[in-house]
Amino acid sequence: MKYANLEWRDGQPYNPEFDDVYFSIDNGIEETEHVFIQHNQLLQRFTQIGTPHFVITETGFGSGLNFLVTVKHWLELSEPSCTLHFYSVENSPFSLQDLIQAHNSWPELAELAEELQQHYCAASYGFHSFDLFNGRVKLVLMIGDVETMLPRMQAKVDAWFLDGFAPGRNPDMWSETVFSHIKRLSKKGTTFSTYTAAGFVRRGLIEVGFDVEKVSGTGNKRHMITGRLNSENTLAYQSPQPWYENKLSESVNKQVTIIGAGLAGISSAWALVKRGFKVEIIEKGGQAGAQASGNPQGMLMPRLSLQDSAEAEFYISAYFYALRCLQLLDIEQNCWKQTGGIQLACSERFKKQIENFPQDSLLAQVLDAEEASEVSGLKIENKAHYFPRAACVYPKKILQIMIDExxxxxxxxxxxxxxxxxxxNQHWSLVNKKGEVVNQAANLILANAWQVKLFEQLDHLNLQPARGQISLYKANQQSRKLKLPLSFEGYLMPESDNQHVSGASFVVDDSETDIRTEEFQANLSDINLWFKDLFVEDDINGGRASVRAVTSDRVPVVGRVADKCRLVSDYADLHKGKPVNKYPLSKMLPGLYVNTGHGARGFTSAFLSSELLAAMICEESLPVSNRVSYALHSSRFLIRSLKKRRV
Structure with a gap:
């Protein structure tokens, strides 16, 4: 991912690659009002919304001017219960510094711009989701080229802002592929507008079914075009992986029960309550966070990869989304501390990442040994990865804040x-060991960690318990110098309440929670490999063992649950390599969802997973790409087995 290589000319950001400016310094707001607000009839439509959501997709986020002007009208005109979903593709995003400089041109938008700036991040390719303005606006930045990003969208768009650079300078923004996905993502009544009046753009939009009109432009643009899809969208959309998709139901029932009061369950409830749901959680233990979610301290750090994959996209997007959620929950940082974090070069994989992962001021920077030592407070002998926005988290406090809210x-x-x-009878019945029904729900979320696979409907999951034991150490004069979390074979947290948390063991297929001396010793040995004699055995001041849920591919399981028997029947011959259009969409079990498998990175992955789940339940446009939702799908293990003829 590369930021836009801007030149500033008389206060205007100029892109030399496309030989064009992003906006007019004199009348940029007026141009947005004329081209996009007026010609999509947004002032009228915002006051007459018949659904809880309105979806706009923009090709070219740039400085965010169109977004800010749109949000201004949305907040003024729409019902407080309605949500604006604003998707925007950007291949070369502004850096935060350039974004702030651009926003200085519009003092009348300063308050709106400040909120965007506080949350803005475009540090990697893929989808980045932002909840803004008390949840009334959901912005999804799709960082990448438009021909890649639009096919990964899962939404039904109400209005299009086609705002790429001029077609002659940026032809990829106006290709047949782009036009076909504009049609796929549209519905009857969808509108578009664009600065350009180029003939091939007009013809391309007409060919995919839009009624197009040439109208007066603005500024030095004599003409522009606008249009509407006036017929039903009969385009036969072919899912690239139909076994992970299904037809939507016609109504949303706002009754939800969740099994499990760990981070996955509580964050799922939090995402739904913000949408007006009433939620009941059924918990096996006597308190929230009875397992790994109840550790006294943990770290929130990104999981990096040198590969462009759905998993890599998910974990970086989830990392930044989690940080934004913590800011919303606790801006005073009483239940978390944004200290930054350091990953030591403890394996060949991490050494390669340190050498090759692109540096970014928001995501990851390489520090030499001296710099790493200064930033961390302890002596570090080698180069390390520094994550400036990483954080210490206090899990039980975070759970309680969400519960209270x-x-x-x-x-x-x-x-x-x-x-x-x-x-x-259109409800899920929850039955205890005595055969008694303890709860009934139209929608049920299974968030009870590895025990999810004990239910017949999900016994095919490659999900395992993984025991983890943390160690508590009495702080000493040297250890108190540690300023931030350190990750190596294990991890070490800075002092809190006169002690340090370190861990954790990782014992797969072990669901016991007894305290074990050998795991204390293993945790201490991991520390001594890097910081010899920082602690001795007598410094151990207790510990805690809990059980995580881990998947075979180390990615969570999130989303709808398929009918297992139908899945095996419908896709039995996947191994033959038939075209995907020969297969139906998947048959899902009504109202059944899952959110588990977060492993040792629950605070990184749980918040975005829960937002995705809530969007699915509410049948909203999704906050992640389709390749991410497919990678998290509960059917993936069976599908892989079917492809390899193992079922």
């Missing part, structure tokens, strides 16, 4: 163990 919209029933679930 949800108030009466959340009910938690503790000490209730659900042994089976079954569906009848």
């Amino acid at each position: 949800m108030g009466d919209a959340l009910t938690i029933t503790y000490n209730t163990d659900v042994k089976s679930i079954h569906y009848e």
